[in-house]
Every structure is written in structure tokens, then in C-alpha cells.
Amino acid sequence: MEDVVLGIDLGTSAVKTIAVNQCGEVIGQTSEPLTLIQPKPGYNEQDPESWVNAVKESIKTLIKSEEMKNKHISGASFSGQMHGLVALDKQGEPIRNAILWNDTRTTEQCQLIKNHFGDTLLENPILEGFTLPKLLWLQQNEPKHWQELSVFLLPKDYVRYKMTGDISMEYSDAAGTLLLNPDTKQWDKSVGAELSLGNIYPKLMDSHEYVGNFTEDVKASLELENDVCVFAGGADNACGALGAGVINETQTLCSIGTSGVVLTCMQGKENDLGNNIHYFNHALSNMTYTMGVTLSAGDSLNWLKQTFFDDASFDDIVQQASNSEIGANGLLFTPYLQGERTPHGDAFIRGSFIGLNRSTTKADIARATIEGITYSLYESYQYMSQSHTENKRMISIGGGAKNSFWLQLQADVFNTEVTTLKYEEGPSMGAAMLAAYGLGWFESMEAFVDAFIKYDKTYYPNLENHKTFGQYFNVYQQVYSQTQTLTQQLLNIK
Known part of the structure; x- marks a missing residue:
């Protein structure tokens, strides 16, 4: 048997x-x-x-x-x-x-x-x-x-x-x-x-x-x-990272599900992290990780579908987004639909579109939503990169890893290589690896990763695109402070 x-x-x-x-x-x-x-x-x-x-x-x-x-x-x-x-x-x-x-x-x-x-x-x-x-x-x-x-x-x-x-x-x-x-x-x-x-x-x-x-x-x-x-x-x-082969300091995990996570391994904390970056123990006994969380990542896309694209599939929505240009015709979206965790730690902030104009199309709205989710994760990545050396490769899993357009967008925004998995099982694979490791099937977790994890495609960043995204990201980072007081006023109206 x-x-x-x-x-x-x-x-x-x-x-x-x-x-x-x-x-x-x-x-x-x-x-x-x-x-x-x-x-x-x-x-x-x-x-x-x-x-x-x-x-x-x-x-x-x-x-x-x-x-x-x-x-x-x-x-x-x-x-x-x-x-x-x-x-x-x-x-x-x-x-x-x-x-x-x-x-x-x-x-x-x-x-x-x-x-x-x-x-x-x-x-x-x-x-x-x-x-x-x-x-x-x-x-x-x-x-x-x-x-x-x-x-x-x-x-x-x-x-x-x-x-x-x-x-x-x-x-x-x-x-x-x-x-x-x-x-x-x-x-x-x-x-x-x-x-x-x-x-x-x-x-x-x-x-x-x-x-x-x-x-x-x-x-x-x-x-x-x-x-x-x-x-x-x-x-x-931790198991999701393990199941994606993210077990050392040269890799970052980007996981876009209902919420979104950017996670980077490290061996001991070098600096005070701040900005609501989490610092947790990994499933590997000698490793820790830092993590930033976007509460409404894929959930923002769910909201978009229900509100504007009820009859379209998610693939159709992403395809429409690809018909818009970088910056979505001057439209920015902040994915604060249920508050935000990293970097703001604000349960009461709410999302917004900034830059709507008479020529805004559904494609622009779709692209702005996808870009806004990615900017939010990139914001976490930037704060995390300040506390350790930058990573060489990002492993992307979840809904954001199912479409080449979004994967290339991640590579361009993050300005790093983005790789997908050939077979993605998520945290359940990490749990299985822990059981196999406990049974002694292999001598090290590195050997498990070599045997269990199969990588698929890699997307390489376009530096010119990254520079353009950077201009929009600089504006994106200002939206929170500019809308926080207005949001509080809206919530206080009875």
C-alpha cells in the first residue's frame, strides 16, 4: 500500500x-x-x-x-x-x-x-x-x-x-x-x-x-x-507560505483571497516594524515572518462584480480591466471596504474612488479596483522591505495568481519577479508537509520544498511601467489621510 x-x-x-x-x-x-x-x-x-x-x-x-x-x-x-x-x-x-x-x-x-x-x-x-x-x-x-x-x-x-x-x-x-x-x-x-x-x-x-x-x-x-x-x-x-515553498529570506508570498497578505520570512527582527506590520513565528522552528494584511482584497473584486458586473465572470472583469491604461484614466481606488489593517489599523476608514470623470468607463473602474488592491499590498511590502534586505522573488497565490494580466501588474508595481505555482493547494499542502516532516519522509524542509513544490510561470517587471505606477502610488498613499476625517463625519451622521 x-x-x-x-x-x-x-x-x-x-x-x-x-x-x-x-x-x-x-x-x-x-x-x-x-x-x-x-x-x-x-x-x-x-x-x-x-x-x-x-x-x-x-x-x-x-x-x-x-x-x-x-x-x-x-x-x-x-x-x-x-x-x-x-x-x-x-x-x-x-x-x-x-x-x-x-x-x-x-x-x-x-x-x-x-x-x-x-x-x-x-x-x-x-x-x-x-x-x-x-x-x-x-x-x-x-x-x-x-x-x-x-x-x-x-x-x-x-x-x-x-x-x-x-x-x-x-x-x-x-x-x-x-x-x-x-x-x-x-x-x-x-x-x-x-x-x-x-x-x-x-x-x-x-x-x-x-x-x-x-x-x-x-x-x-x-x-x-x-x-x-x-x-x-x-x-x-504560515502553512500557506510553507505550501508555496516560502521558507527563506529570498522569497515573499503575495496571497490574494478575500483578504490579501504579503508575507516575508526572516531570522529575527532587525528593527522596530511599526505601520501595523505583523511579526509572527513561522511553521519552521528557526524562522519568523513579517506580514501585512489588506482586509478587502479579493472582497473588493467581489463587491465590484456584484455592483457593476453582475453577469460577468471574474475573468471577464479582469479582461475588461486590461482594456484600460495604466492609471485607469486618472482613477484611483482605495480598498477600505471594511476598514484597513496594514498600514493604518483603522476599523472605521471606508473605501473611495478618486478621479471619476465624464469619460470614465467600466474598464477604468475594473482596472482602478485591481490596481488599488495591488497598491495596498505594495504599501505593506514597502514597509516590510525597510526592516530587511529586499527579496529576489515573489510567489503569488490565490485569485491574483489566476490571470496573466494581474500577475504582470503585480510584477510591475512591486518591481520584482513574480512566480506562480504549477499546483496550488494553499495551507492544506503546508499542513501535509508538516505531517510528512514529522514522519521523517525527508531530512529537511528544504528537501520537501524541492520535492513537493512545482513552480510554473515567472513574470518580470517592466521598469518604465513601475515608474508610471509609482506616480499613481504616491497619490494613492495620500488618499487615506485626506479622507479619514470625512469618513468619520459620514459615520457620525445619524
Whole structure:
């Protein structure tokens, strides 16, 4: 029988499970949908048990597929949505629904943290999405639940606990809580003591570390006869980088999904980052990464389609954009549809088009939207490049990597080589690689990348285009400061 490992990615909208063999080939894959619970505006929750059920269902479906005949599942690991708070009682059961990364109820708690520690904490900005503000919200708004709290976990760690019995958290996800020191890789319990959190911390481990096997009950529910070794796993961005082969300082990841991420590996922080750049531990034990986030990247394109191009496909929209010129006939778009994280950290800023004129076409609007998304990511990249040597190559994944026009635009705006993957599996591939590494299939992660990651096309920057984009980008950077006060006034009108 052929040995395979499972890479399980717990996203916000779905669970994706893949089976990978020792050649790095994806033998099969399945997905199960997830639903959001939104009891109030700005609230985003999920039932932790729905994650476990979806993971089990996706594995069962995969096991029963034709592709998995004569396959032996040796190991499994997880990737998952970051920051979400799963509060457990002394019996290890959830006290309430999980509060997710995209929940924005904690502005007051963020200000409280800033009052204690300043604008940054443990090398990171203080933002609504992180876990510590959620803990404070629970403490202040649900005292009965707070009294029941024994330990907190993050989403994928909860699923792993329910499937193995092991309560723990690995460093790449723990780095997004505002409670882990990313350099010492220890909980900073002085922060918790200052905020009266108590001893609610799980044990910590490396992403490739063995945590146990699927329990007998889980094996029975999956109709598995053999033991499956389970490894700790990683945060979705860390696993996404790993699954794209971004494991050293010569590479940058550009991922354009609903949100957008620019991520660069580093070995230790050289300077104070500022500008809401995140500093987290990678899934590799000796590596960290910096990251900038655009909250409405692909989501801006979704809004554009719903509003202006309802009957068109996304490919059609990008094709229309290519019919406009650089600068979109003097039109700029800022993708602040749900506020912005990097560099502004402003939950209340809103998007805008600047430069609409009588000759503006739908093609101009489409191009301005795509350029604005790319400018936002480039802004993060510029701030990140100030803290370390510039990178030689960018790996582009997600929706922005599905069209040659947008890929060339990325190369020109960033002024760097942009490469795509031949097979893009995202964070689930990174999780599978962690399981395979834990099993000892290869001696190093570099060897895994060589065997598992297949690169496709490379797009080279046009210097003249970059200079032209640079002029528009300089104006783009001024739009935030010029519209911030106006946006506040609009939001305050009752």
C-alpha cells in the first residue's frame, strides 16, 4: 500500500482535506462547508463542534473515494484560521461559540490594552482581530463564562484536541494571540497578570511536533483500522507560505483571497516594524515572518462584480480591466471596504474612488479596483522591505495568481519577479508537509520544498511601467489621510 499524509485546513467558510504521497502528489481532496453565526453587526462566531464534524466528514469522504484505494494514511496535520477564541471549561468543553478573527466587537478592549502597554505589544499592533482583546471582552461582558474558563485554544488546535485528546498550541498560531513573545517563544504571563487573565495558557510546541494519534473513537467514526500519527500543524498564513515553498529570506508570498497578505520570512527582527506590520513565528522552528494584511482584497473584486458586473465572470472583469491604461484614466481606488489593517489599523476608514470623470468607463473602474488592491499590498511590502534586505522573488497565490494580466501588474508595481505555482493547494499542502516532516519522509524542509513544490510561470517587471505606477502610488498613499476625517463625519451622521 502507498503511504499518504493528510493536510487539513480549517478555513472560515470551509474545511479542505488533501491526501499527499511521498512524491508530493495530491492523491485526492475534499471539502466541507462551514457557516458563520452573526448575532449582531460586527459579530462573527462559529460553533467549535461544527468544525470537528466537518473535518471528520471531509476525511470520511476522502477515505471512501476511488483515489484512496490501496492508500495507507500514516500521518495528519492541521492548518487553521488564526486568532479565534475557543474558551474551554475544566471538562475541556467549549463555554460558548468561538469568536473569530474577523469579529470587530473589541475596539474598547483594544484601547484598554493600549492604555496599559502603548500602541504595540510583543512586537505586534493591537487590533480587534487578535485573541487577547477577545479574552478581555469575555472577561468584561460575560462574567459567568469567564468564571468557567480554564484554558483557551485557537480553532485548529481545538479540532486537533478533539481528535487526539491533547490540549496544546503551536507557536505560529500562538504568535497571533498578543500573549506570546515571538523571540523567546514563551507565553508572556506578565501581560496576562497585568490584565488579570489568570493561568489559562495551553502548553506550547513546534509545528512539526508529534502530539498523539487519532483516538479510538475517532478511528471508529472514520472507519479507520490503523493508527494515524498527528502533528501540531500551523496557522493558515504560515502553512500557506510553507505550501508555496516560502521558507527563506529570498522569497515573499503575495496571497490574494478575500483578504490579501504579503508575507516575508526572516531570522529575527532587525528593527522596530511599526505601520501595523505583523511579526509572527513561522511553521519552521528557526524562522519568523513579517506580514501585512489588506482586509478587502479579493472582497473588493467581489463587491465590484456584484455592483457593476453582475453577469460577468471574474475573468471577464479582469479582461475588461486590461482594456484600460495604466492609471485607469486618472482613477484611483482605495480598498477600505471594511476598514484597513496594514498600514493604518483603522476599523472605521471606508473605501473611495478618486478621479471619476465624464469619460470614465467600466474598464477604468475594473482596472482602478485591481490596481488599488495591488497598491495596498505594495504599501505593506514597502514597509516590510525597510526592516530587511529586499527579496529576489515573489510567489503569488490565490485569485491574483489566476490571470496573466494581474500577475504582470503585480510584477510591475512591486518591481520584482513574480512566480506562480504549477499546483496550488494553499495551507492544506503546508499542513501535509508538516505531517510528512514529522514522519521523517525527508531530512529537511528544504528537501520537501524541492520535492513537493512545482513552480510554473515567472513574470518580470517592466521598469518604465513601475515608474508610471509609482506616480499613481504616491497619490494613492495620500488618499487615506485626506479622507479619514470625512469618513468619520459620514459615520457620525445619524
